[in-house]
Amino acid sequence: MENDVEVALLLWAPLGLVFLSLGLQFRKDRSAQKVGQILGTIGLVFFAFSFMTVPSSPSAASSALFVSILPALLLMIVGLYIALFSGDIPVRKFSAKFRPLGLLMFLLGFALFESMHWNDASLIPSTSWEGESNRxxxxxxxxxxxxxxxxxxxxxxxxxxxxxxxxxxxxxxxxxxxxxxxxxxxxxxxxxxxxxxxxxxxxxxxxxxxxxxxxxxxxxxxxxxxxxxxxxxxxxPSLERLPPPSQEQLKRASEIVQQNIGGGEDE
Amino acid sequence: MNKRVQPRNMIIAGLIFLLPTILVVLLKGNSTYDTEQGLTRFVNAFLTSYTVASVFLVVNMFQYSKSRREPSAPWISMTYAAILGVLATLLLTSQGGFLMEENGSQRAQILYNVIHFIVTSLAIIIAVSIMILLSFVNLESKDRTQT
Structure with missing residues (x-):
């Protein structure tokens, strides 16, 4: 019984916080979103450590897996994010020099993820749990x-x-x-x-x-x-029918479209 | 000029989507696949994703009811979801009782299903994120394409 309470507090409650955090991100209120981010981070940290705090729980294997795959997943996602926002786009966030680095991070992340299956070296995160392959x-x-x-x-x-x-x-x-x-x-x-x-x-x-x-x-x-x-x-009730747009309104709309798309005659 | 997506294209896309699974089944003849376990996994995944997605959408229905001034919307959707959920559960579990995998008790199985759902969702979400990010990373500017 005591163990059940420990598992509930150290594994399931943190997971609940992560879900609560995701729910709060859909709220318009900025402060609620911030609180959600803090709660989510706390929940994620506690969940990540649950394979050490409550190792007796069968669900703790999921926490061990999360910690093992985290470096590979972070490398892949962050790498692609950097490559995307250092590209030739109007909302560029990083210098173009970082694009090859981002792509390299993605490749390294994928290689690390795959090496976890093929290689059991001590430097590579382990996929074993309690002496056998993590379910x-x-x-x-x-x-x-x-x-x-x-x-x-x-x-x-x-x-x-x-x-x-x-x-x-x-x-x-x-x-x-x-x-x-x-x-x-x-x-x-x-x-x-x-x-x-x-x-x-x-x-x-x-x-x-x-x-x-x-x-x-x-x-x-x-x-x-x-x-x-x-x-x-x-x-x-259906919406009231509006009169058709005037020539002036159509001209204004085409100007706005042209400003935003900038397409040639072929498009 | 963009082509229109026809139903034929949707069927081809569906077949391409299933291609990896078909190849995995066909290329290895001497399969040790346990059909009963596969069915149990399908039903557990179905019921868990239905329950979690329903809870998420019910919460969103409260927002909908506020913005469209339809106070009964969340309660009606909750009733529909519950009725269909009970019917689906009865239909899917009537053949073999409770859907147990390698877990000792019903409670352990339910908790395992939740973790299983999170692991599967994470794998699918990351695969889809990689697809979206890879597409945008390789989007070339119009000027470069024309040269």
Whole structure:
């Protein structure tokens, strides 16, 4: 009983704070958002340490996983963020010199993430928990690689449909998605440092079940709430019809559009 | 000139999305996949994501009710979500009782489902974030494309 209270206070309450923090970010009130950020940080820190404070809980394995993958994920996301905001865009935040550094950070993060599966060296964050492979790592990696392959390949196809000027993006998405798929396929044929190829193959198929269940659950929720909103919206009186815009208004609108897009005659 | 996205394109995109899973199934013939465990994982993922997403949207419905002056909106949506949730749970669990994986008790299974949901969500969110960030990182300016 005492252990249950400890687990509740040191693992579940911090997780609750993280969710509360996410909820507060949707509020318009700036101070509520700030309080949310502070609570979220406290919650995340306590959750990250819970694999040391309450190691007896089976859920503490998730905290150990979070700490192990954090450096790789931070390198990937921060690297892409730096590469994005040092590019040739109007809202540039970093000097153009940082762009290669950002891309390098992304590659290093991905390499670190993959080396956790293939190599058991002491310098690389461990994926083991209580002497065997962390059960949550066997959920996270297959889901991540499968989702990345699926989303990037499908995204690459969508991008080619949207416009010809962004074919380069499509190539990059296909390449990265293909690379992720290659790693996924390699993992189901070659044993990793702590898992066999057969175990990983089983995990990938279970991850497929997870993704399908996840998408179906969220899809059904959106459908239910969408129908509820539609029910209310259809009862509302329709808006009054406005007169068509005058020539002067159309000219003004085209000026604003031209200022913001700046497209040539071909677009 | 942009092309219009046709239903045929959506089907192709869906097939491309499923391609990695199909390849994983086809390329390794001697599978040790436990279908029953897969179904349990699907149902647990479905029920957990439905519950968590419903709670999130119910909270948002309070905001909607305030802005559209529809005080009954959150309560009606909550009723619909609860009825459908109970029906889905009964339908999915009627075959094999409570959906237990490798956990000792029902409480442990529910808590495990929550952690499982967070881990799966994190993996999917990071994969989608990488896709979005990679797309924007490689967006070339119009001037550079024309040269």
């Amino acid at each position: 949550f790592w066997m959920i996270f990696r297959p889901t991540f690689l499968l989702a990345m392959s699926s989303f990037l390949l499908a995204g690459g196809y969508f991008v080619t449909l949207i416009g010809e000027r962004i074919n380069h993006i499509s190539r990059i998405l296909y390449m990265t998605g293909g690379f992720s798929l290659m790693l996924l396929l390699l993992s189901i044929f070659i044993d990793g440092s702590t898992t066999t190829a057969d175990e990983f193959h089983n995990s990938v198929l279970l991850a497929g079940s997870d993704i399908l269940g996840f998408v179906s659950g969220i899809g059904l929720t959106i459908l239910v709430f969408g129908l509820t909103i539609w029910q209310f919206e259809r009862k509302r």
